[in-house]
Every structure is written in C-alpha cells, then in structure tokens.
Amino acid sequence: xxxxxxxxxxxxxxxxxxxxxxxxxxxxxxxxxxxxxxxxxxxxxxxxxxxxxxxxxxxxxxxxxxxxxxxxxxxxxxxxxxxxxxxxxxxxxxxxxxxxxxxxxxxxxxxxxxxxxxxxxxxxxxxxxxxxxxxxxxxxxxxxxxxxxxxxxxxxxxxxxxxxxxxxxxxxxxxxxxxxxxxxxxxxxxxxxxxxxxxxxxxxxxxxxxxxxxxxxxxxxxxxxxxxxxxxxxxxxxxxxxxxxxxxxxxxxxxxxxxxxxxxxxxxxxxxxxxxxxxxxxxxxxxxxxxxxxxxxxxxxxxxxxxxxxxxxxxxxx
Amino acid sequence: xxxxxxxxxxxxxxxxxxxxxxxxxxxxxxxxxxxxxxxxxxxxxxxxxxxxxxxxxxxxxxxxxxxxxxxxxxxxxxxxxx
Amino acid sequence: xxxxxxxxxxxxxxxxxxxxxxxxxxxxxxxxxxxxxxxxxxxxxxxxxxxxxxxxxxxxxxxxxxxxxxxxxxxxxxxxxxxxxxxxxxxxxxxxxxxxxxxxxxxxxxxxxxxxxxxxxxxxxxxxxxxxxxxxxx
Numbered sequence: 001x002x003x004x005x006x007x008x009x010x011x012x013x014x015x016x017x018x019x020x021x022x023x024x025x026x027x028x029x030x031x032x033x034x035x036x037x038x039x040x041x042x043x044x045x046x047x048x049x050x051x052x053x054x055x056x057x058x059x060x061x062x063x064x065x066x067x068x069x070x071x072x073x074x075x076x077x078x079x080x081x082x083x084x085x086x087x088x089x090x091x092x093x094x095x096x097x098x099x100x101x102x103x104x105x106x107x108x109x110x111x112x113x114x115x116x117x118x119x120x121x122x123x124x125x126x127x128x129x130x131x132x133x134x135x136x137x138x139x140x141x142x143x144x145x146x147x148x149x150x151x152x153x154x155x156x157x158x159x160x161x162x163x164x165x166x167x168x169x170x171x172x173x174x175x176x177x178x179x180x181x182x183x184x185x186x187x188x189x190x191x192x193x194x195x196x197x198x199x200x201x202x203x204x205x206x207x208x209x210x211x212x213x214x215x216x217x218x219x220x221x222x223x224x225x226x227x228x229x230x231x232x233x234x235x236x237x238x239x240x241x242x243x244x245x246x247x248x249x250x251x252x253x254x255x256x257x258x259x260x261x262x263x264x265x266x267x268x269x270x271x272x273x274x275x276x277x278x279x280x281x282x283x284x285x286x287x288x289x290x291x292x293x294x295x296x297x298x299x300x301x302x303x304x305x306x307x308x309x310x311x312x313x314x315x316x317x318x
Numbered sequence: 319x320x321x322x323x324x325x326x327x328x329x330x331x332x333x334x335x336x337x338x339x340x341x342x343x344x345x346x347x348x349x350x351x352x353x354x355x356x357x358x359x360x361x362x363x364x365x366x367x368x369x370x371x372x373x374x375x376x377x378x379x380x381x382x383x384x385x386x387x388x389x390x391x392x393x394x395x396x397x398x399x400x
Numbered sequence: 401x402x403x404x405x406x407x408x409x410x411x412x413x414x415x416x417x418x419x420x421x422x423x424x425x426x427x428x429x430x431x432x433x434x435x436x437x438x439x440x441x442x443x444x445x446x447x448x449x450x451x452x453x454x455x456x457x458x459x460x461x462x463x464x465x466x467x468x469x470x471x472x473x474x475x476x477x478x479x480x481x482x483x484x485x486x487x488x489x490x491x492x493x494x495x496x497x498x499x500x501x502x503x504x505x506x507x508x509x510x511x512x513x514x515x516x517x518x519x520x521x522x523x524x525x526x527x528x529x530x531x532x533x534x535x536x537x538x
Contacts, residue, residue: 014399016396016399016400017399018350041345042348043348043400044348045348046347046348048345103381104380104381116377116379116380140338143356143369143371145371223389284443284482292485292486297386300389302490311448311454312494316494316495316532
C-alpha cells in the first residue's frame with residue numbers, strides 16, 4: 001500500500017510553522033516514515049512551483065498551507081494546492097485567521113511601500129522608486145513581481161478542510177494532529193483541529209482551578225509596569241491576558257512564563273470574530289468604566305492575530 | 319552623475335523587453351522568504367545576464383507604529399520564524 | 401424609491417422594551433425605520449451583534465438598557481457599557497462612523513423618552529446617509 005502524500009506550501013508567512021513541524025523531532029521520524037513528502041516549498045525541500053503544477057489533480061492526500069495570502073503569486077499557488085490536494089489544512093494562525101502579518105490591512109499598500117522604501121531616515125532612495133510589478137532593465141531584460149493585495153486568510157481564497165491555530169502551533173499538538181490525520185480520526189470537514197478548551201482551562205494560574213473565585217481587574221497595566229504574582233491569574237492583576245477566548249492547545253505556555261496570552265491559538269469554538277469576542281471578555285473583566293479608556297492601543301492588542309478574518313477585515317477609509 | 323538606478327528607469331527603456339529567452343528558478347528553496355532567479359540567455363544559449371528578486375513584501379515598518387514598545391519583540395519575531 | 405434608513409434597536413426586556421411598549425400605549429409615535437430586537441439584558445449584547453448588523457446593512461444600531469442600579473440581573477448593564485465603550489473605541493479606529501452606534505439607558509416608565517430617542521437617532525442616521533459597510537468593507 002502506498003504511503004499517503006503530503007505537500008506543504010508557505011505563502012505569506014514567516015516559516016515558523018514549517019520549523020514547528022520539524023520541531024517534532026523524534027515524533028517526526030515516526031511520522032515521516034509513514035508519509036511521502038512530495039512538495040515542501042520554499043522552506044525545506046528543493047521543489048519548484050512548476051513541479052507542483054505538473055502533478056495530477058487530487059493526487060496529494062494532505063496539503064498544508066501556512067501563511068496568509070498576500071500577493072498574486074500566493075493566490076495562484078494556493079489555488080493550485082487546492083486542486084492537487086484532497087484535504088487542505090490551514091496550518092497556523094496566519095492561514096487560519098490572517099495572523100500578525102494581517103495587521104497590514106490597517107494601511108493601504110501605498111502607505112506601506114512609502115514607509116518601507118521612501119520615507120525612512122535610513123533609506124537611500126533619491127529617486128523615490130517603490131517596487132514595480134514590471135521593470136525592464138537596460139532595455140531588454142524584463143522582470144516581474146507579483147501584485148500586492150490586502151492580506152486574507154486561506155478560507156477567503158479556497159475552501160479549507162481543517163484549521164490548526166497557533167503561532168506556531170505547539171509541537172505536541174502538531175504531533176497529535178498528524179496522528180489523527182494518519183489514523184483518519186478527524187472532526188467534520190471545515191472545523192478546527194483542537195481540544196476545544198480555552199487557555200484558562202489548562203492554565204495553572206486559574207483561580208477557579210485552585211478553588212477560589214475570579215475577581216475583576218482593578219487596574220490596567222502594561223507588562224513593563226510589574227511582574228505578575230507567582231501562581232496568581234495574570235488577567236486579575238490587570239495585564240490583559242486573552243486566555244479566556246483563546247484555544248489552549250499550547251497548554252498555556254505563555255502564562256506559565258509570566259507573559260499574558262495574546263491569542264495566537266485562535267478563537268474558542270463558536271466565535272466568529274476573535275477581536276470582538278476578546279473585547280467583550282476583557283471589558284467585562286474590568287472593574288469600572290474608566291479602566292476601559294486606559295487600555296493602550298486596543299486595535300493592535302485585540303486584533304493582533306485575527307484582523308483579516310474579522311467582520312470588517314481591514315481599516316476602512318485608510 | 320550617472321545614478322545606478324538609471325538602468326531601470328522607464329525613460330531609458332522606451333521599447334520594453336524584446337522577449338529574450340529566459341530561465342526562471344522559482345522559488346529559491348531551503349530558506350525563509352520568497353526569492354526568484356531569472357537568467358537571460360543570448361542567441362547561442364549562453365548566459366547573458368542573471369537577476370535575483372525578492373518576491374515578497376511585508377510592511378512591518380508601518381504597522382508597528384503605535385504599538386506599545388514591550389509588545390514589539392514578540393511581534394517582530396514573526397518576520398522570520400526560522 | 402428614496403433611501404430609508406434601517407435601524408436595529410437591541411432592547412433589554414425589563415426596561416427599554418417595556419418603555420417601547422409604553423410609548424405605544426401612550427400613543428407617542430416614533431419612526432417606522434426602527435426594528436426592535438428583544439434581549440433578556442443589555443449585558444447579553446456582544447460587540448459581534450453590532451458589527452454583524454452593520455456589515456449586513458443596518459444603517460444604525462441602538463442599544464437600550466436599564467439605568468444603573470435597576471438591572472434585573474444586577475450588573476448586566478455595567479458590563480454592557482464597558483463592552484460598548486471599548487467596542488466603539490476600536491470600531492472608530494477601524495473607520496466605522498461612531499455616530500452610527502449608540503447606547504442609552506431607558507427605563508420601563510420612560511415611554512416618551514424612548515420615542516424621542518428613536519426620533520433623534522433616526523434623524524442623525526438620515527443625516528449620515530446610507531451605511532458604506534454593507535456587504536463587508538470594500
């Protein structure tokens with residue numbers, strides 16, 4: 001019996017999810033022996049896009065795509081992946097919800113290119129030339145670049161079968177997901193592969209798990225303004241941890257390191273817009289109305305990972 | 319003074335590309351980031367010129383503005399996850 | 401046909417909805433562009449409801465609840481105003497016109513105030529014009 005085929009494409013992401021798969025270490029040896037990895041570009045294998053395009057439709061059993069869709073080349077290859085793969089998984093929070101790189105939707109492409117290539121004191125660009133989609137050098141060499149667009153999560157471009165959240169997904173969770181894939185024990189198509197528990201449910205600092213009741217936060221603090229008390233809930237102390245609305249497949253790693261959760265695991269089941277649900281949860285955990293005004297920079301906080309998948313999707317009249 | 323950018327200037331290239339034979343290596347592999355190499359061949363099939371382009375653009379310079387400074391280290395590690 | 405605004409009012413059943421009923425009994429009229437949705441408490445209102453209403457074409461969203469101290473569930477209206485204020489702050493930064501969403505406390509005996517608030521809000525929305533967000537941000 002032939003081994004199931006796996007393909008992996010990194011679109012507009014950072015490669016961290018690719019390395020998270022490699023981080024499986026010993027588990028990867030067991031998993032890799034059972035799979036036939038036919039394409040992994042551009043991070044790990046030396047496969048080219050035309051190799052993927054040459055494969056027959058539906059010939060790849062599992063396709064993983066990480067990173068959001070940001071330019072026309074990503075859009076094209078992601079559509080090719082959908083054609084060639086039977087099961088397509090949005091791997092990592094960028095593919096599932098847009099990710100940190102989705103914050104580019106707060107600005108227009110012109111503003112982003114202007115800041116990167118023209119209007120910075122350390123940039124030497126006297127003719128103020130931004131990148132062009134076509135350029136001809138010396139009159140005969142024609143070069144092209146893909147067109148930039150707004151960042152979109154994977155499911156706004158092609159149909160997605162499963163979602164795995166995390167920035168990057170925790171390696172034990174990936175191991176469990178791969179085992180579920182290989183044994184065929186998957187939830188219905190279109191759902192997230194997750195334990196279904198929020199970060200608070202798996203966090204050691206949760207007062208409810210220690211037999212106490214939750215209290216409202218009486219101050220709002222930035223993480224530089226103090227250290228959370230050992231064993232106490234970070235949100236109660238005012239550090240705006242997004243644990244209540246985030247999936248806890250990571251095992252609450254950040255709170256156990258004294259760092260408030262920022263929501264990289266994706267929304268808990270049943271939530272359509274992560275940022276808005278986080279606003280609802282945090283606002284109701286504050287003790288009075290003035291504290292709401294003291295939250296610094298709420299857009300970058302609540303929408304850090306999920307702006308493209310939100311109702312608005314981007315900033316309007318930018 | 320001749321500026322290095324003049325060779326790319328549209329004013330100096332009124333006729334555009336003449337459809338030269340080219341080989342495209344896309345993507346560059348075993349790294350993080352998307353890059354493309356385009357090799358132009360002359361009539362004899364020898365390499366006349368080669369160009370490397372970075373095919374992606376992120377935009378962190380702009381959207382980090384306004385973020386509290388203590389959140390920036392956790393954010394910019396996603397420029398390259400490798 | 402000239403544009404008529406579509407205003408969604410999310411009213412808590414103990415106070416604002418009762419106030420709306422009273423406005424009817426006392427024959428205070430308010431514009432027919434108002435569509436009232438009843439919830440058990442203003443604390444039930446999630447920012448997702450407001451955002452989804454705006455995306456689906458509502459020109460204005462109005463939340464009505466009990467005055468502080470009158471909430472049937474004690475603290476629901478406090479949570480409602482905290483959520484609403486934070487949502488309005490974020491939505492304004494994302495480009496939503498802040499005047500399209502409003503929160504007011506209207507009790508069960510304030511039928512006249514309900515009618516007046518509806519009339520004022522309708523006039524404000526007519527001034528702002530149709531919602532550009534219908535169908536998602538362009």
